Amino acid sequence: MSRAYLDANYLYAHFRDQRDNPDPRVSEWRQHVLDELDGDPAVISALVIDELAYRMILTWLGDDGQRDPLSAFRHDPTGVTRSMRARLEHLWAALELLHIELATTDQGVVDRARRLLVEPGLAPRDAFHAAHALESRCQMIVSSDADFDTVAGLVRLGP
Amino acid sequence: MALKWRVGELAARKGWGARQLAEHAGVDEKTARNIISGKATRVDLDTIARISAALGIWPGPLWTDPQFTPDRSAWVETAGAAGPARAGELDAVLSGRWDETLDPALERASRSR
Numbered sequence: 097m098s099r100a101y102l103d104a105n106y107l108y109a110h111f112r113d114q115r116d117n118p119d120p121r122v123s124e125w126r127q128h129v130l131d132e133l134d135g136d137p138a139v140i141s142a143l144v145i146d147e148l149a150y151r152m153i154l155t156w157l158g159d160d161g162q163r164d165p166l167s168a169f170r171h172d173p174t175g176v177t178r179s180m181r182a183r184l185e186h187l188w189a190a191l192e193l194l195h196i197e198l199a200t201t202d203q204g205v206v207d208r209a210r211r212l213l214v215e216p217g218l219a220p221r222d223a224f225h226a227a228h229a230l231e232s233r234c235q236m237i238v239s240s241d242a243d244f245d246t247v248a249g250l251v252r253l254g255p
Numbered sequence: 256m257a258l259k260w261r262v263g264e265l266a267a268r269k270g271w272g273a274r275q276l277a278e279h280a281g282v283d284e285k286t287a288r289n290i291i292s293g294k295a296t297r298v299d300l301d302t303i304a305r306i307s308a309a310l311g312i313w314p315g316p317l318w319t320d321p322q323f324t325p326d327r328s329a330w331v332e333t334a335g336a337a338g339p340a341r342a343g344e345l346d347a348v349l350s351g352r353w354d355e356t357l358d359p360a361l362e363r364a365s366r367s368r
Contacts, residue, residue, distance in 0.1 A: 099313060105348050108337075112345060115335035121349050126334070130327050136316050150359040152337050159338060166357065170366055183337070190336035193329045197315070221360055233313035240351040255349045 098132040100253065101139045101229035102196070103239030104147035109255070111148075111187060112155070125255040129238050132253060138238070141199045141228040143221060152187060153180050199232040216246040226250060258318040263291040265310050265317070280309035 106125070113122040129138070153176060157165035169176050177184075199205075201224075209227035212218045218226060226247045229237050237250050244252045266276045277287035282302050289295040290306065307314040347353055 099316070105351075105353060109345055109348050110330070110334055111337035112340040112348075113334045114339040116339075118334065119340070119345055119349075122334075122345065125349075126330060130330060135319075135326075146359055150362070151353075151357065154357060155344070156338070158341070166362070170362070173366075187337050190333040193333055195329070221358065240349055241353075242351050254351070 098236040098251070099136060099139065099232070099234045100129065100132055100236040100238050101141075101199070101225070101232065101234040102129075102144065103225060103237060103241060103244075104144045104151065105240045106238045107140075107144065107148055107191075108151055109240075111152070111190065121255050125238075125253075128253060132236060137195050137197045139197045139199050139229070139232050139234055141201065141225065143224055143228070147221075148187075149177075149184060152183070153177060156180055156183055197232075199228040201228070202231075205231045212247065216248075218243060218247070258320050260290055260293045260295065260317065261319050262306060262310075262317055263293070265312065266291060269310070276306070276309065280305040282306065 106129070109119075109122045110126060113119055154165040154169060157168055157176065162168050205224070205227045208231055209220075209223040212223040212226050213220065222241065222243050225239075226237065226244060230247075230249055235249075235251060236253050237244050237247075238253045240254050242252070242254070244250060262276070266272070269275075271279065273288035273291050274284055276282075276291065277284040280287065280302075282305055286295065286298070286302060287306075290298060303314055303317065307317055310317075
């Protein structure tokens, strides 16, 4: 059993997996994660919600036929986000069903992230993800991002 | 619905009964036995801290709430909740090569207006 922090890329793959034709890589990854969690809730932070929403909005713009989702979003971030309200609400309802624990951002997380920026020199958002994981006493981070392999005290579970 | 202790299950994973848990946590054996059996309802914070430290876990998993225990079926049911991936979409995600220009922090920091 491991206490595990879920990176946004894991949840993105989970929520975009094709229900009728599941990607075996995603299914296998999910199986490993559930085996590790062994009934315990997974952990995320507000950063994960932020990244998931942002990535999904760009993806949904692409689904709708927008050729340059990033430019469309930058042109009118609030309008685009508002237009995605129904899909976002559906996504949050699905997330709610998973009973994921939300790690709080406190002084300990900030101090830890500052140290991780220096050693091993993680990128800022990665440092905050890893800091939330470590301060929440997670032994594992579920992510396809190999940069987390350099963080002492965290084992990465990738696809 | 009341919370339920999971200490018995967690201690068993280490091969510990009440005595071993009490020794590792530095708590009274009777207290450890009552917690493991689920009879304990009033446990002080120092004991909780000692037990979670002995088990090497954050205190949260010491209890479970049957109403909020995630089950595997929820993960299966919610797969694809954001719509089906387009061909090749998940390749970059799974390989760890997500486009960095799509990082929300970079996007916000570089937004011109």
